[in-house]
Amino acid sequence: MGIQKEQVVAKALELLDETGLDGLTMRRLADALEVKAASLYWHFASKQVLLDAMADALVAEVAVQPTTAAQSWRERLMAVAVEMRGALQSRRDGARVFAGTYVTMPNVMRVGEMMMAPLREAGADTRLASWGAFSVLYFVLGFVMEESGLAPDAIPAAELEQRTTSFLVHALTMFPHLHAARQDIFNPDFDSRFQFGLDLMLDGLAARLNPSR
Amino acid sequence: MGIQKEQVVAKALELLDETGLDGLTMRRLADALEVKAASLYWHFASKQVLLDAMADALVAEVAVQPTTAAQSWRERLMAVAVEMRGALQSRRDGARVFAGTYVTMPNVMRVGEMMMAPLREAGADTRLASWGAFSVLYFVLGFVMEESGLAPDAIPAAELEQRTTSFLVHALTMFPHLHAARQDIFNPDFDSRFQFGLDLMLDGLAARLNPSR
DNA sequence: ACCTGAACACCGTTCAAGT
DNA sequence: ACCTGAACACCGTTCAAGT
Numbered sequence: 001m002g003i004q005k006e007q008v009v010a011k012a013l014e015l016l017d018e019t020g021l022d023g024l025t026m027r028r029l030a031d032a033l034e035v036k037a038a039s040l041y042w043h044f045a046s047k048q049v050l051l052d053a054m055a056d057a058l059v060a061e062v063a064v065q066p067t068t069a070a071q072s073w074r075e076r077l078m079a080v081a082v083e084m085r086g087a088l089q090s091r092r093d094g095a096r097v098f099a100g101t102y103v104t105m106p107n108v109m110r111v112g113e114m115m116m117a118p119l120r121e122a123g124a125d126t127r128l129a130s131w132g133a134f135s136v137l138y139f140v141l142g143f144v145m146e147e148s149g150l151a152p153d154a155i156p157a158a159e160l161e162q163r164t165t166s167f168l169v170h171a172l173t174m175f176p177h178l179h180a181a182r183q184d185i186f187n188p189d190f191d192s193r194f195q196f197g198l199d200l201m202l203d204g205l206a207a208r209l210n211p212s213r
Numbered sequence: 214m215g216i217q218k219e220q221v222v223a224k225a226l227e228l229l230d231e232t233g234l235d236g237l238t239m240r241r242l243a244d245a246l247e248v249k250a251a252s253l254y255w256h257f258a259s260k261q262v263l264l265d266a267m268a269d270a271l272v273a274e275v276a277v278q279p280t281t282a283a284q285s286w287r288e289r290l291m292a293v294a295v296e297m298r299g300a301l302q303s304r305r306d307g308a309r310v311f312a313g314t315y316v317t318m319p320n321v322m323r324v325g326e327m328m329m330a331p332l333r334e335a336g337a338d339t340r341l342a343s344w345g346a347f348s349v350l351y352f353v354l355g356f357v358m359e360e361s362g363l364a365p366d367a368i369p370a371a372e373l374e375q376r377t378t379s380f381l382v383h384a385l386t387m388f389p390h391l392h393a394a395r396q397d398i399f400n401p402d403f404d405s406r407f408q409f410g411l412d413l414m415l416d417g418l419a420a421r422l423n424p425s426r
Numbered sequence: 427a428c429c430t431g432a433a434c435a436c437c438g439t440t441c442a443a444g445t
Numbered sequence: 446a447c448c449t450g451a452a453c454a455c456c457g458t459t460c461a462a463g464t
Binding site: 027 | 455456458459
């Protein structure tokens, strides 16, 4: 009967959680599928093609919630951004897998479309809507890369503490603003920090949607 | 006499331009330095440590231009963001090298400090200044990752064309907003697109610095 | 159509041994 | 203090051969 593409991608994402991106090899994946490594090349031209498919599958989990008429464009766009962050965080190294990818994959396009829609309906022209949507996507990606780089399974606790100490020593002697803000910089409430950055962009978009005010 | 850390990092960045991140191996780097691969481990505990040093060296090129009193906080923050984009683009796969890194490296801290300074002097509290600065950094990183993924030396022209076609086919049949905005989405004026996204965030920051208006 | 055996040309990393 | 030889335990990928 053999293996199917979708099974391979699903198993690869499963394995990703266990091994991380650096530990995910074609041989290990083949083992998990009870097949030989060479077989994978019948279904995927290269490891990169498989990684692209994984990225697409990751983003496929960004659910389209039925639009409530009561929701503002801002709430709707925010919801997609939050979902996107969740998708990138749903698997270990998810952001890194996605980062090697381009916006031309169907499910990434779908997310772009879902971000553009509320902007368009609120009166944005194609440039404002598309550049705005992609700008939000770039922020989300950058945020999650940093955020998940600090996750406990990505970095040993001892090393994190060492980095923290090193940061504080440098800050104290050379970077007064970082030192003054150390409480905020090490604030572990990533939800609030994400919301904060998102709001900055949404405010900028709002100003362009209502240039009169 | 032997090799020095700085020479190794400099040569590694040089080689990065030739080979790309995937082609940069310890053995090739050793060859370029006319040394054996094992010797590198005397200076760097692992390849990852070397990559961290490369990321730091990349960001070291973000120059501090002497602040002109005439410049607004907005101009100063923008200038650092533009410099940061330039640094990440100065080497092939620069953004990918940097993306594996954390904000605890001295030169990354320096950039954070340079972004925070104008905000603080404009009256921002530590939270607004630090979270704002890092939000801008996340946008810059996400932007350059996408931007340089589309660069001619990162992707063969034939494949880029194929992706474009695939995008348009999908857009036509499934994603009306993307299709309507296709001219803007494929607009190659990345400077303008970068400026656009940056302005969104800066507007958001401006609103928080002058909440009275 | 789909899988395997076997090989090719590499990797990162370690470590005893050299100078 | 710094480098090398030689090895270990892997990689991604190809391809003739099998069913």
